[in-house]
Amino acid sequence: MRRRPRVALATVTFGLGLLVALVALAATEAHARPGGGNSYSGGGGGGGGGGGGGGGGGGGGDGVLGAFLWFIFSELPWPLKIAIIVVVVGFYIAKVTLGRQRRGWSSDDGTSWRVAPPAATSPAQSASALSTRRRLEDLRRFDPEFSVVLFEDFLYALYAHVRYATAGRAERLSAYLAPGVLERIRDAHVAEVHTVIVGALRFTGVRGLDDGAAQVEVDVEIESNVAVVVAAGQPEKTTYYMERWTLARRKGAHSRPPARARILACPGCGAPLDAVVEGTCTHCKRVVSGGDFDWVVRAARVVESQERGPMLTTEVPEQGNELPTVVDPAAQARCAVISQKDPFFQWPTFEARVGLVFREFQTAWTQRDLLQMRPYFTDALFDTQRYWVEAYRAQGLRNVTDGARIERLELARVVSDKWFDAVTVRLYATGLDYVVRDSDGKVARGSTSHNRPYTEYWTFIRGAARTGPTRTSPECPSCGAHLAVGMAGDCRYCRAKVTTGEFDWVLSRIEQDEAYTG
Numbered sequence: 149m150r151r152r153p154r155v156a157l158a159t160v161t162f163g164l165g166l167l168v169a170l171v172a173l174a175a176t177e178a179h180a181r182p183g184g185g186n187s188y189s190g191g192g193g194g195g196g197g198g199g200g201g202g203g204g205g206g207g208g209g210d211g212v213l214g215a216f217l218w219f220i221f222s223e224l225p226w227p228l229k230i231a232i233i234v235v236v237v238g239f240y241i242a243k244v245t246l247g248r249q250r251r252g253w254s255s256d257d258g259t260s261w262r263v264a265p266p267a268a269t270s271p272a273q274s275a276s277a278l279s280t281r282r283r284l285e286d287l288r289r290f291d292p293e294f295s296v297v298l299f300e301d302f303l304y305a306l307y308a309h310v311r312y313a314t315a316g317r318a319e320r321l322s323a324y325l326a327p328g329v330l331e332r333i334r335d336a337h338v339a340e341v342h343t344v345i346v347g348a349l350r351f352t353g354v355r356g357l358d359d360g361a362a363q364v365e366v367d368v369e370i371e372s373n374v375a376v377v378v379a380a381g382q383p384e385k386t387t388y389y390m391e392r393w394t395l396a397r398r399k400g401a402h403s404r405p406p407a408r409a410r411i412l413a414c415p416g417c418g419a420p421l422d423a424v425v426e427g428t429c430t431h432c433k434r435v436v437s438g439g440d441f442d443w444v445v446r447a448a449r450v451v452e453s454q455e456r457g458p459m460l461t462t463e464v465p466e467q468g469n470e471l472p473t474v475v476d477p478a479a480q481a482r483c484a485v486i487s488q489k490d491p492f493f494q495w496p497t498f499e500a501r502v503g504l505v506f507r508e509f510q511t512a513w514t515q516r517d518l519l520q521m522r523p524y525f526t527d528a529l530f531d532t533q534r535y536w537v538e539a540y541r542a543q544g545l546r547n548v549t550d551g552a553r554i555e556r557l558e559l560a561r562v563v564s565d566k567w568f569d570a571v572t573v574r575l576y577a578t579g580l581d582y583v584v585r586d587s588d589g590k591v592a593r594g595s596t597s598h599n600r601p602y603t604e605y606w607t608f609i610r611g612a613a614r615t616g617p618t619r620t621s622p623e624c625p626s627c628g629a630h631l632a633v634g635m636a637g638d639c640r641y642c643r644a645k646v647t648t649g650e651f652d653w654v655l656s657r658i659e660q661d662e663a664y665t666g
């Protein structure tokens with residue numbers, strides 16, 4: 149959809165094509181989702197394991213801007229149309245020119261951290277969503293243990309619990325769900341929930357941090373794929389969902405430590421979930437569903453749902469490659485803070501670590517070898533990757549990413565909290581990307597001769613207490629043996645769980661460029 153029109157076309161046709169493209173683009177953006185986001189919501193394989201990344205629904209959009217442009221296009225007299233086209237084409241040429249200048253920019257001038265110049269961040273992109281995440285970090289003023297990384301981990305786990313509960317026993321979640329939300333889940337009737345995969349999670353609003361409110365409220369958008377069996381004996385059905393949740397919590401409540409981030413129990417005393425009946429714990433005798441102790445889902449609604457399985461052989465055009473990098477203005481300064489704590493933390497070695505993870509991931513992805521990719525992913529992200537690898541295997545397909553290589557990395561965001569340092573880079577990569585059928589070796593999607601460039605935002609985390617050299621070859625970061633782990637991410641030799649970030653940088657999020665908001 150964002151592919152540039154062919155240059156050979158005459159100017160007016162070029163302009164018209166562009167206008168149509170802009171209408172389509174506007175429609176997608178108004179939806180705030182990456183239509184077919186290169187695989188998450190089933191839109192195809194994608195960018196060498198980009199499968200875990202951002203979401204994306206199929207189908208067209210219905211944006212207000214799109215409708216407006218259509219109106220202009222169809223209703224206005226020709227002279228006006230041409231005037232608009234001239235303006236649009238001029239804007240486009242200016243954008244391309246600026247883009248070229250930007251690509252020529254290099255920071256290899258002694259500073260070690262490579263970032264796009266701040267001007268490259270589009271104000272529209274950075275203003276709302278980026279600040280939401282940044283403002284959320286402010287919760288640390290009230291609760292120094294709060295970590296956005298862990299909050300996301302918790303949300304992934306809670307979301308999966310809620311979806312699994314649609315097959316029964318929703319009342320177990322009364323500590324975390326407002327009665328209305330619980331009621332809706334009770335009303336959903338499915339026999340069995342097979343798989344719940346969260347593909348994208350975005351913070352869209354935060355309230356109550358800067359006023360006298362006792363609680364903070366957070367809005368989050370979640371995209372998922374859920375496979376269920378509706379009635380016993382019937383085939384499994386996969387549905388793509390886009391949901392909006394609002395969660396609330398007392399500002400000063402204590403966040404849980406990393407080891408307990410994904411465990412749901414009584415928020416007051418830690419008793420098993422079954423101890424909580426209608427929001428009151430039978431063990432600690434307290435009402436725990438009011439947000440006094442932990443996050444509670446106040447509202448949840450499905451914005452969109454589409455029934456479909458993973459469409460692995462559908463070619464979806466790459467989107468968002470040319471978008472400016474969304475750079476957090478504080479990223480570089482925060483890097484410097486980590487470097488002060490750990491002199492080994494420097495761009496070249498971090499870049500080498502990203503390269504290692506990228507290469508191992510590509511090879512493993514192409515081979516459908518889950519164990520080979522396991523050491524480099526956090527639990528939540530690995531679950532997403534596993535879903536895709538198994539989906540390819542189940543359909544007798546293999547997504548080959550031959551010659552995959554990183555062309556460039558840009559620093560986008562750095563967040564440090566009590567538990568983790570998290571570094572987000574925008575990765576510009578290219579390589580072949582095609583799907584081969586196991587049965588006859590024929591290509592079912594993609595090209596075996598043309599590279600497919602793409603960009604994604606990758607977030608790496610490492611324990612805040614960790615310092616020292618990063619591993620840039622496949623060795624256990626704990627014992628140094630050749631890296632071989634079990635499915636749980638534990639080293640075969642020393643048993644250390646190497647996927648928590650406690651020992652070295654591991655990948656915790658992959659987001660598509662058109663979905664990333666900072």
Ligand SMILES: [Zn+2]
Binds near residue numbers: 429430432
């Ligand atoms: Zn309790």
Ligand SMILES: [Zn+2]
Binds near residue numbers: 642643644
């Ligand atoms: Zn080891």
